[in-house]
Amino acid sequence: ADAHSEAADDSELAVEGALRPTSLAEFVGQQKVRGQLELLLQAARMQDRPADHILLSGPPGLGKTTLAMIVAHESGRPLRLSSGPAIQHAGDLAALLSSLVPGEVLFIDEIHRMARSAEEMLYLAMEDFRIDIMVGKGAGATSIPLELAPFTLVGATTRSGLLPNPLRDRFGFTAHMEYYEPDELERVIRRSAGVLAVDVPPAARAEIARRSRGTPRIANRLLRRVRDFVIVHGDQDAGATEADVAAALELYDVDPIGLDRLDRAVLDALVRRFRGGPVGLNTLAVTVGEEGETIESVVEPYLVRIGFIGRSPRGRIAMPAAYAHLGIPRTDGALE
Ligand code: ADP
Numbered sequence: 001a002d003a004h005s006e007a008a009d010d011s012e013l014a015v016e017g018a019l020r021p022t023s024l025a026e027f028v029g030q031q032k033v034r035g036q037l038e039l040l041l042q043a044a045r046m047q048d049r050p051a052d053h054i055l056l057s058g059p060p061g062l063g064k065t066t067l068a069m070i071v072a073h074e075s076g077r078p079l080r081l082s083s084g085p086a087i088q089h090a091g092d093l094a095a096l097l098s099s100l101v102p103g104e105v106l107f108i109d110e111i112h113r114m115a116r117s118a119e120e121m122l123y124l125a126m127e128d129f130r131i132d133i134m135v136g137k138g139a140g141a142t143s144i145p146l147e148l149a150p151f152t153l154v155g156a157t158t159r160s161g162l163l164p165n166p167l168r169d170r171f172g173f174t175a176h177m178e179y180y181e182p183d184e185l186e187r188v189i190r191r192s193a194g195v196l197a198v199d200v201p202p203a204a205r206a207e208i209a210r211r212s213r214g215t216p217r218i219a220n221r222l223l224r225r226v227r228d229f230v231i232v233h234g235d236q237d238a239g240a241t242e243a244d245v246a247a248a249l250e251l252y253d254v255d256p257i258g259l260d261r262l263d264r265a266v267l268d269a270l271v272r273r274f275r276g277g278p279v280g281l282n283t284l285a286v287t288v289g290e291e292g293e294t295i296e297s298v299v300e301p302y303l304v305r306i307g308f309i310g311r312s313p314r315g316r317i318a319m320p321a322a323y324a325h326l327g328i329p330r331t332d333g334a335l336e
């Protein structure tokens with residue numbers, strides 16, 4: 001849940017870059033999506049044209065940016081990185097699109113946060129590789145058409161439900177990224193441990209995987225904290241033990257099933273303060289002092305996935321597994 005704080009740290013970002021696989025073959029898991037992308041890229045390659053536009057949706061840290069880089073790499077095309085929040089006016093997008101070289105892959109992260117005016121420009125650009133530039137105002141305004149170089153748009157979003165249908169419909173292929181299974185995370189960890197040159201035996205790998213919230217980015221981050229712990233407190237020849245993993249991650253407030261401080265704060269508020277709900281998401285967000293968007297795109301999806309939170313028409317409710325994890329008996333009525 002603290003993907004955001006990590007983004008501020010340049011050296012951690014550099015490490016993240018070093019851990020990115022550069023080919024589909026190296027990309028762990030998401031077998032379905034990989035197969036679909038492979039076909040799409042191969043067809044484009046055989047016809048020597050840019051691949052269709054691709055939309056990747058799913059929670060942060062599941063590999064959307066990595067896949068965009070792989071799309072560019074595997075099709076031998078340059079890659080341009082941008083993001084929805086950086087496109088606040090149609091003019092921002094016009095500048096970006098008109099500077100693309102033929103066949104370039106344009107990655108727009110958090111595409112649901114792009115300005116509305118830019119969205120409309122993007123429809124035409126995606127469909128016809130053309131935009132209309134408005135000059136002048138009022139009755140004297142005219143639009144000047146501008147031809148663009150053909151490109152492949154790769155959009156990423158944590159909230160595909162927020163994309164307007166006309167935009168969603170213009171992607172030739174939409175992939176929903178799923179949380180990773182423990183054995184897949186173990187493979188991510190094994191690969192990353194190799195890159196970082198730390199010895200993480202299988203038992204420790206499994207322990208890190210269990211605590212990674214189904215998310216490769218978190219697995220990589222926890223691995224780095226375990227590495228630190230082993231360097232300082234452990235036996236570097238023996239490598240990381242399960243006890244090292246447990247001690248290191250406890251220090252960073254990661255519990256045995258991978259929930260962090262914010263996850264637990266949300267559960268705690270839901271169970272104690274709101275007596276199991278139902279409660280609206282924004283109320284919950286305010287109670288734990290976080291933005292609704294973070295709760296909705298980062299915290300909630302995983303808690304729903306592991307059966308701790310349910311969605312009802314009147315709001316979020318705590319499920320029995322959440323009570324069990326917090327060690328709170330389920331009683332109807334006053335808990336405080
Ligand atoms: P997103 O864009 O979805 O937030 P990223 O592509 O930035 O996620 O991935 C976060 C980190 O997790 C990167 O360091 C990346 O190397 C790693 N990662 C993500 N998916 C995979 C995967 N399938 N196999 C190996 N590493 C992965």
